[in-house]
Amino acid sequence: MFDKLKSIMEMQKKAREIKESLDKTVFDTESQDGSVRLCMNGSQQVEAVTVRCETLPAEEKARLEKALKDVYNRAIKHSHDLAAQKMKEITGLNIPGLM
Numbered sequence: 001m002f003d004k005l006k007s008i009m010e011m012q013k014k015a016r017e018i019k020e021s022l023d024k025t026v027f028d029t030e031s032q033d034g035s036v037r038l039c040m041n042g043s044q045q046v047e048a049v050t051v052r053c054e055t056l057p058a059e060e061k062a063r064l065e066k067a068l069k070d071v072y073n074r075a076i077k078h079s080h081d082l083a084a085q086k087m088k089e090i091t092g093l094n095i096p097g098l099m
Contacts (some may be wrong), residue, residue: 019043036068044076 022042030037039048049068051061 038072044080046072046076 023045025042026039026047028037028039035052037050037052038046040046046069049065049072051065051068053061056064
């Protein structure tokens with residue numbers, strides 16, 4: 001029993017280390033036409049969204065970029081929550097930090 005608990009604790013530690021590493025990894029992705037650029041970290045959190053559209057006023061462009069970033073981050077969080085719930089159903093365990 002103690003070995004299983006120790007193993008679970010080691011998995012949690014490794015999961016935290018991986019998450020920290022992913023949080024520090026940042027990359028950019030751009031639409032094919034170059035009109036939208038997305039900067040994201042390895043934990044799927046959007047760092048920045050840039051919209052290249054000269055016809056939009058600066059205030060509207062900034063509002064659109066913020067809205068895109070926020071809605072994407074909420075969608076990813078919802079996806080992670082669903083995955084964690086499914087894992088809990090399968091394993092019967094609720095292990096914080098594992099998902």
